[in-house]
Amino acid sequence: MALNLIFLGPPGAGKGTVAQAVMEKYKLTQVSTGDLIRAEIASGSKLGKELAEIVNKGHLVNDDQIAQMLEADLKTKAAKASFSGFILDGFPRTLPQAPMLESILGKINQKLTAVIYIESSKESVVKRLSSRWTCSVCKKVYNTVSLPSKKLGVCDDDGAKLIQRDDDKPETIAKRYDTFLEKTSPLIEYYNKKGLLHRYDGNVPPAESVSAAEKIIAKIAKN
Numbered sequence: 597m598a599l600n601l602i603f604l605g606p607p608g609a610g611k612g613t614v615a616q617a618v619m620e621k622y623k624l625t626q627v628s629t630g631d632l633i634r635a636e637i638a639s640g641s642k643l644g645k646e647l648a649e650i651v652n653k654g655h656l657v658n659d660d661q662i663a664q665m666l667e668a669d670l671k672t673k674a675a676k677a678s679f680s681g682f683i684l685d686g687f688p689r690t691l692p693q694a695p696m697l698e699s700i701l702g703k704i705n706q707k708l709t710a711v712i713y714i715e716s717s718k719e720s721v722v723k724r725l726s727s728r729w730t731c732s733v734c735k736k737v738y739n740t741v742s743l744p745s746k747k748l749g750v751c752d753d754d755g756a757k758l759i760q761r762d763d764d765k766p767e768t769i770a771k772r773y774d775t776f777l778e779k780t781s782p783l784i785e786y787y788n789k790k791g792l793l794h795r796y797d798g799n800v801p802p803a804e805s806v807s808a809a810e811k812i813i814a815k816i817a818k819n
């Protein structure tokens with residue numbers, strides 16, 4: 597049985613960082629709708645230009661549009677012989693997206709194993725995101741305060757340039773947090789009722805957050 601996990605939490609809760617740390621151990625594939633959107637924007641397509649306008653305001657992309665992008669990506673990844681599960685970061689982000697995910701998973705013969713909610717305050721995510729840098733090539737995430745690269749501005753793994761996301765500006769971050777409270781937080785209760793929710797306090801340094809998530813995942817993987 598595949599281990600299919602959702603990481604839920606406000607932007608900057610550490611979903612990507614924790615995903616990077618546990619992926620290798622459990623041979624999981626990371627699926628990030630934010631990365632899919634950024635790839636489309638970087639391609640310079642007409643759709644990419646429309647998406648950039650929405651994302652840079654801190655708003656959410658239309659449910660159907662993002663579900664289609666996710667379905668295509670998950671289908672490709674789940675079809676690989678080496679597939680043993682995924683960590684989904686950034687989807688679902690609204691209540692209507694939850695049944696959309698169930699329908700996508702049904703089509704590819706997969707089931708959701710668990711949802712991990714990383715609780716984080718507005719104060720700690722604003723602090724974290726304003727010092728977040730991402731590798732322009734492999735997308736590895738660094739933090740100039742808590743998780744710096746060995747050489748300033750350069751990725752440890754591939755030597756590529758680190759860049760700051762356009763939507764990581766303080767006023768956009770605050771807006772994205774409010775969007776999370778309004779649109780995404782109802783999903784916590786949704787998955788709690790389904791008996792799938794596990795939560796932990798993410799207002800801690802990255803290494804502690806990773807180890808809290810690892811403990812939860814180890815328990816889930818055993819069952």
Ligand code: AMP
Binds near residue numbers: 630655
């Ligand atoms: P992220 O990297 O997950 O913070 O996503 C960056 C931005 O992409 C978000 O602020 C949204 O504008 C958009 N986005 C990502 N995932 C979704 C989703 N599931 N539904 C709607 N918009 C999304």
